[in-house]
Amino acid sequence: MRAVLRLAQPPARRFAPGLAAGVLSAVFAVALLASSAWLITRAAEQPPVMFLSMAVVGVRAFALGRSAFRYLERLASHDAAFRQLADLRVGIFSRILPLSPAGLGGTSRGDLLSRLVRDVDDLQDFPLRVVQPLATAGILLSVSVVGVWLVLPAAGVTLALALLVAGLIATVTSSALSARSERQLAPLRGALAGEVLEVVENLDVLSAFGALDARLATLAAADDRLRRASLRRSLGVGVQGAVLSLFAGLATVAALQVGIPALSGPAGLSGPGFVVVVLVPMAVFEVFGMIPLALGVWRQVRSSAARVATAVPTSVPTEIPAESVTEPTDAPADAMSTTSVSAHPVLELTDVGARWPGSVTPAVTGITLRLAPGDRVHLAGPSGAGKTTLAQTLVRFLDYTGSYRLDGVEARTLAPAEVRRRVGLCEQRPWLFDDSIRQNLLFARTTATDDDLEAVLARVGLGEWAAKRGGLDARVGERGALVSGGQAQRIALARALLADFAVLIVDEPTANVDEAQGDVLVRDILVTAAEDGRAVLLISHTPVPDDLITARVVVPGPAR
Numbered sequence: 001m002r003a004v005l006r007l008a009q010p011p012a013r014r015f016a017p018g019l020a021a022g023v024l025s026a027v028f029a030v031a032l033l034a035s036s037a038w039l040i041t042r043a044a045e046q047p048p049v050m051f052l053s054m055a056v057v058g059v060r061a062f063a064l065g066r067s068a069f070r071y072l073e074r075l076a077s078h079d080a081a082f083r084q085l086a087d088l089r090v091g092i093f094s095r096i097l098p099l100s101p102a103g104l105g106g107t108s109r110g111d112l113l114s115r116l117v118r119d120v121d122d123l124q125d126f127p128l129r130v131v132q133p134l135a136t137a138g139i140l141l142s143v144s145v146v147g148v149w150l151v152l153p154a155a156g157v158t159l160a161l162a163l164l165v166a167g168l169i170a171t172v173t174s175s176a177l178s179a180r181s182e183r184q185l186a187p188l189r190g191a192l193a194g195e196v197l198e199v200v201e202n203l204d205v206l207s208a209f210g211a212l213d214a215r216l217a218t219l220a221a222a223d224d225r226l227r228r229a230s231l232r233r234s235l236g237v238g239v240q241g242a243v244l245s246l247f248a249g250l251a252t253v254a255a256l257q258v259g260i261p262a263l264s265g266p267a268g269l270s271g272p273g274f275v276v277v278v279l280v281p282m283a284v285f286e287v288f289g290m291i292p293l294a295l296g297v298w299r300q301v302r303s304s305a306a307r308v309a310t311a312v313p314t315s316v317p318t319e320i321p322a323e324s325v326t327e328p329t330d331a332p333a334d335a336m337s338t339t340s341v342s343a344h345p346v347l348e349l350t351d352v353g354a355r356w357p358g359s360v361t362p363a364v365t366g367i368t369l370r371l372a373p374g375d376r377v378h379l380a381g382p383s384g385a386g387k388t389t390l391a392q393t394l395v396r397f398l399d400y401t402g403s404y405r406l407d408g409v410e411a412r413t414l415a416p417a418e419v420r421r422r423v424g425l426c427e428q429r430p431w432l433f434d435d436s437i438r439q440n441l442l443f444a445r446t447t448a449t450d451d452d453l454e455a456v457l458a459r460v461g462l463g464e465w466a467a468k469r470g471g472l473d474a475r476v477g478e479r480g481a482l483v484s485g486g487q488a489q490r491i492a493l494a495r496a497l498l499a500d501f502a503v504l505i506v507d508e509p510t511a512n513v514d515e516a517q518g519d520v521l522v523r524d525i526l527v528t529a530a531e532d533g534r535a536v537l538l539i540s541h542t543p544v545p546d547d548l549i550t551a552r553v554v555v556p557g558p559a560r
């Protein structure tokens with residue numbers, strides 16, 4: 001958590017200008033009140049105008065300066081905080097990235113989203129609404145108490161005592177009323193985001209099973225918990241404001257009590273000095289209100305920082321290959337490929353096994369196979385045997401035991417991204433972006449022209465379909481909702497062909513299509529691969545004719 005907070009705090013050179021402007025603005029606000037009170041009272045004594053001119057200039061300067069410094073403070077401190085936020089977000093994403101996809105299986109997507117968006121946003125409050133006000137108020141209060149003490153020492157002591165007591169009471173009451181809810185706000189927001197996402201994503205299933213009302217009731221309960229926590233927090237803030245107003249009045253009364261005898265006593269307090277001593281506490285308490293507020297924000301920020309910290313791993317689980325350890329430190333990422341792995345490598349597995357993060361037993365073991373350019377191997381095996389796990393291992397989303405070599409080079413000595421440039425995966429449930437067909441293909445090869453895209457669609461048997469749907473601009477819907485399972489598989493295949501992987505792993509392409517369509521799809525996949533001299537590892541439950549493949553491998557039953 002400390003590391004997250006350190007990341008949220010802008011460096012001193014960026015933070016200092018905003019802090020300096022904030023302190024000056026607050027000091028000028030108090031000085032404006034003091035100098036104008038002095039001026040009005042002194043003017044009532046009708047001295048020659050030259051005795052007033054300094055104060056007149058002071059009032060003008062403090063009034064203009066207060067606004068100017070306030071503006072500069074907003075500008076500088078927000079600029080620093082927003083720049084820091086951008087760095088923080090990028091830093092957090094780059095730490096989560098190595099976990100995806102194998103390490104994020106157990107995370108609620110709604111809650112993760114809330115952590116990465118809302119909780120990270122909350123962290124900008126750390127410099128802006130915690131550090132800055134505490135530093136500003138601390139400096140201003142010291143200056144004000146010393147200033148009043150110089151005019152009348154007893155009034156300075158009274159003001160210091162009033163601030164101390166008010167601070168204690170306001171902090172204790174507001175913590176008692178709202179500390180718990182301030183800590184709960186971020187987790188409750190995350191829980192609500194998770195619930196909303198669950199309901200929206202599974203609306204059809206919930207409706208079909210008549211479970212929608214029950215789920216909506218759970219959602220309403222989550223919403224209610226958040227609303228009540230927000231209300232309790234507002235109550236705490238309100239009570240704290242009331243305590244401070246009360247003490248601002250009491251401090252003024254106390255100043256009157258010590259000031260009135262001093263007017264005629266040996267201290268010889270002047271009329272204007274008396275007014276300054278009596279009125280300054282009002283202005284000081286306004287600034288002082290920032291402290292308990294900042295402490296409340298601090299509790300929220302701390303809870304958000306803790307949530308961000310738990311979403312961001314300090315280390316990547318051993319089951320997931322680290323993205324950078326094998327990257328050569330002073331050579332470009334591509335260097336290895338040109339030196340050791342050819343464009344069409346031979347892939348060899350000897351006794352390969354793999355385990356999911358957090359699992360004690362391997363999900364797959366003892367896989368031995370060889371894929372040379374042009375080979376088409378059918379991998380079969382019972383459900384749960386670990387075929388998908390093997391596919392994820394081959395694209396280095398998971399680490400492995402045994403030996404996995406590309407052109408004789410052990411894959412764990414290559415950067416995972418480098419392996420993924422040669423070995424590609426068409427997943428069992430291909431991910432389609434809620435965008436046009438063009439965009440869903442283009443990210444596989446950003447330089448492809450529309451002619452290239454149309455040609456690849458024709459190769460995977462979607463040419464006519466795409467033309468009927470309005471061409472490359474046709475949308476595929478959220479997660480491919482507007483296309484059938486078979487079409488989604490074919491779009492994924494087109495994408496893989498565009499990326500031109502030398503070795504293509506196709507995981508259960510027929511899972512979402514009927515038998516006849518499945519046969520055609522498998523034939524299309526294997527025939528296109530044969531035409532290109534590509535190696536294919538076809539994972540499929542369904543039988544594949546001998547003429548389409550060069551070898552068969554069977555994964556034994558589920559590993560225990």
Ligand SMILES: Nc1ncnc2c1ncn2[C@@H]1O[C@H](COP(=O)(O)OP(=O)(O)OP(=O)(O)O)[C@@H](O)[C@H]1O
Pocket residue numbers: 102105356357359363381382383384385386387388389390558
């Ligand atoms: N993301 C995951 N996290 C943890 N365990 C997982 C994950 N995905 C799969 N498993 C586990 O790994 C084992 C192998 O699953 P896998 O999906 O690889 O089998 P499969 O042979 O592809 O099955 P199917 O033919 O039904 O798709 C199973 O016990 C499964 O519960």
